[in-house]
């Protein structure tokens with residue numbers, strides 16, 4: 001089966017990472033994820049990221065670099081993560097679709113939310129990549 005990419009944004013502003021709580025489907029609702037979504041045919045992951053952040057959060061964002069690695073989701077999907085920043089003049093993020101809460105997490109708060117299980121390694125890598133690791137914060 002051909003792999004399909006879900007892009008997740010490690011959206012950072014003021015040294016904090018945005019986490020979004022899913023409102024659907026039932027098996028994912030209440031858990032936290034990196035905002036994003038499926039890359040469509042003919043679309044680059046970066047373009048998908050910008051589109052999804054506009055649709056889901058109402059923001060104007062620019063993608064940064066890819067966080068190395070990819071993480072398996074329900075087949076055929078795999079999660080890839082890009083860093084992202086809000087463009088000057090962007091609206092503040094709002095949970096317009098798919099989510100019912102948003103939080104900007106400071107480094108010491110990254111593990112305060114129940115991330116989707118499959119997102120945990122991706123968030124770990126993103127946080128390390130961004131230099132946001134808080135000593136002793138995870139699993140202690």
Ligand SMILES: Nc1nc2c([nH]c(=O)n2[C@H]2C[C@H](O)[C@@H](COP(=O)(O)OP(=O)(O)OP(=O)(O)O)O2)c(=O)[nH]1
Nearest residue numbers: 006007008033034035036037038073079116118119
């Ligand atoms: N956006 C996002 N989706 C994730 C993450 N982790 C994870 O397991 N998923 C799953 C949830 C969904 O089954 C799938 C992404 O689909 P989605 O519903 O967000 O994407 P979409 O907006 O393109 O949705 P669709 O209407 O085309 O189905 O990947 C994550 O960190 N971010």
